[in-house]
Amino acid sequence: MNENETVMSQEYKEAITSLLFQLADDDFLYAYRGSEWLGLAPHIEEDVASSSISQDSMGHAAMFYKLLEDLGVGNADDLAHSRPALDRKNSVLMERVNGEGYYMETPLYDWAYQVVRSYFYTQAKKIKIDSLCESSYSPLADTAVKVRMELYYHRLHWETWFKQLLSSTDVAKKKMDEAIKKVMDDFGDVFSYGNEKLLIEKSRLISSEESLRDKWNASIEPVFAALQMEVPKISDKPTKNGRNGEHTQDLVEALHTLSEVYKFDPIATW
Amino acid sequence: MEASLEISPGRVYEVLEGVKDPEIDSISIMDLGMVVEVTTVGNNVKVVLLPTFLGCPALEIIKKNTINAVKELPEVKDVQVEFVFHPPWTSDRITERGHVNLRKFGIAPPPRQIEADGSWHIECAYCGSTYVTMENVFGPTACRSILYCKSCKNVFEAMKPVSTLM
Numbered sequence: 188m189n190e191n192e193t194v195m196s197q198e199y200k201e202a203i204t205s206l207l208f209q210l211a212d213d214d215f216l217y218a219y220r221g222s223e224w225l226g227l228a229p230h231i232e233e234d235v236a237s238s239s240i241s242q243d244s245m246g247h248a249a250m251f252y253k254l255l256e257d258l259g260v261g262n263a264d265d266l267a268h269s270r271p272a273l274d275r276k277n278s279v280l281m282e283r284v285n286g287e288g289y290y291m292e293t294p295l296y297d298w299a300y301q302v303v304r305s306y307f308y309t310q311a312k313k314i315k316i317d318s319l320c321e322s323s324y325s326p327l328a329d330t331a332v333k334v335r336m337e338l339y340y341h342r343l344h345w346e347t348w349f350k351q352l353l354s355s356t357d358v359a360k361k362k363m364d365e366a367i368k369k370v371m372d373d374f375g376d377v378f379s380y381g382n383e384k385l386l387i388e389k390s391r392l393i394s395s396e397e398s399l400r401d402k403w404n405a406s407i408e409p410v411f412a413a414l415q416m417e418v419p420k421i422s423d424k425p426t427k428n429g430r431n432g433e434h435t436q437d438l439v440e441a442l443h444t445l446s447e448v449y450k451f452d453p454i455a456t457w
Numbered sequence: 458m459e460a461s462l463e464i465s466p467g468r469v470y471e472v473l474e475g476v477k478d479p480e481i482d483s484i485s486i487m488d489l490g491m492v493v494e495v496t497t498v499g500n501n502v503k504v505v506l507l508p509t510f511l512g513c514p515a516l517e518i519i520k521k522n523t524i525n526a527v528k529e530l531p532e533v534k535d536v537q538v539e540f541v542f543h544p545p546w547t548s549d550r551i552t553e554r555g556h557v558n559l560r561k562f563g564i565a566p567p568p569r570q571i572e573a574d575g576s577w578h579i580e581c582a583y584c585g586s587t588y589v590t591m592e593n594v595f596g597p598t599a600c601r602s603i604l605y606c607k608s609c610k611n612v613f614e615a616m617k618p619v620s621t622l623m
C-alpha cells in the first residue's frame with residue numbers, strides 16, 4: 188500500500204477517498220437500519236438471517252473505513268461514528284427510518300419497505316461490487332472480491348422475499364407497491380457520485396453512473412417480468428443527493444443514537 | 458551464537474495448530490485455511506491471516522489468541538498479525554483434517570465442490586445422507602448455515618459454502 192501512496196496523485200487520492208466514503212457510509216447506515224429489526228422480524232429464522240446480513244454489512248462498512256484509514260484519512264472507528272450528517276456521503280435511501288415509532292418504544296416498522304429497500308440496494312451493491320472487482324485501486328478490488336461472495340447470499344435472500352410477497356395476498360401486494368414507490372422516490376442518488384462524478388469516473392475506480400444504472404435495470408428485469416411488472420425508473424435528478432451531504436432529519440437522529448453508544452465506549456471493538 | 462536463538466516458521470506453524478476458532482473449538486485456524494504466510498526475521502514473527510467473513514466478531518479474538526500463542530515460544534520477541542484479502546478466503550480452503558474436526562463438533566463440512574452455477578451438495582452431519590435441504594442459509598454465526606436432513610429428519614448445521622464462483 189505504501190508504494191501506492193507514493194505514486195498516487197492528489198487527484199486520484201481525492202477520487203478514491205470520495206468513493207470510499209460513499210460505499211462505507213451506505214453500508215454503515217444500511218447495517219444500522221437492518222439491526223433495528225432485531226427481535227421484530229416476521230419470524231425467528233428471519234431474525235437470524237436479518238441480523239447476519241446486518242453483521243456482514245457492518246463488516247463491509249468497516250473494511251471501507253479501514254481502506255480510508257490506510258490512506259491516512261483518519262481512524263476507521265472515528266470515521267464511522269464521529270462524522271456529522273453534513274459530512275456523510277450515504278444515499279438518502281439508507282438513512283430513512285424503518286417506519287413510525289422508535290426501537291426502544293413502540294416501533295411500527297414496515298416490513299415491505301425493509302424488503303424492497305434491501306432488495307433494490309443489495310442488487311445495486313452487487314452491480315457496484317462487480318465493477319469494483321476490476322478497480323484501478325487494487326486494495327479496493329481485493330476487498331470487493333471478498334464482499335462479493337458474502338453478498339451472494341444477501342441478494343438471494345432479499346430476492347426470495349421480494350418475489351414471495353409480491354405473489355402473495357392483495358394486502359401484501361398493495362403494501363409492496365407502496366414500498367416500491369417510496370424506495371424509488373429516494374433511489375436517485377444510489378448510483379450518483381454527486382459532485383465528484385467526473386473525478387471518480389476518470390480515475391477508472393468504478394464504472395460510470397449510467398453504466399451501473401443500466402446494469403441494475405437489466406439485472407432485475409427478469410424478476411419483474413416474471414411478476415408481470417415493469418422495472419421502476421430511476422430518477423436522474425434526486426430531490427436530495429446524499430453524495431453531496433444533503434440529508435434528512437432521520438440521519439441526524441440515527442447518528443445521534445449511534446454516537447451515543449460509541450462515545451460511551453470508544454475503544455470497544457465493533 | 459545468535460543463530461541458535463532464531464525462530465523458524467515451522468515452529469510457528471506448529472503453534473498455530475493450537476489456535477482454535479473461538480466459535481467452533483474443535484477446529485484450528487490452520488484447519489480452516491486461514492493462515493497464508495508466516496515469516497520470521499531473527500526473533501520477530503509475522504503471521505498473515507485471511508478473514509473468513511468480514512463482519513465476523515471472532516476475528517479480533519483470533520488475532521489476540523494468535524499473538525498470545527506465538528509469544529509463548531521462548532525465542533519470540535515481537536509478533537505481528539495482519540489480515541489480508543488476497544487471496545480471498547473460500548470454504549474449499551478448509552483442510553481434510555478440518556473436515557474431520559468440524560464433524561467432531563457436529564457441523565457438516567462445506568461441499569468439496571461448488572458447480573459453476575453455484576449449486577452444491579452437503580452431507581448430513583448425522584447420517585451422511587445428501588438428501589438435505591437448506592433451512593436457513595444464515596445460521597448462528599456468519600460462517601454457518603442451518604440445514605434439514607430428509608433421511609434422518611434432523612436439523613443440522615453446515616459450514617456455509619463460499620466460493621469466488623458466486
Ligand SMILES: [Zn+2]
Binds near residue numbers: 581585606608609610
Ligand atoms: Zn441425516
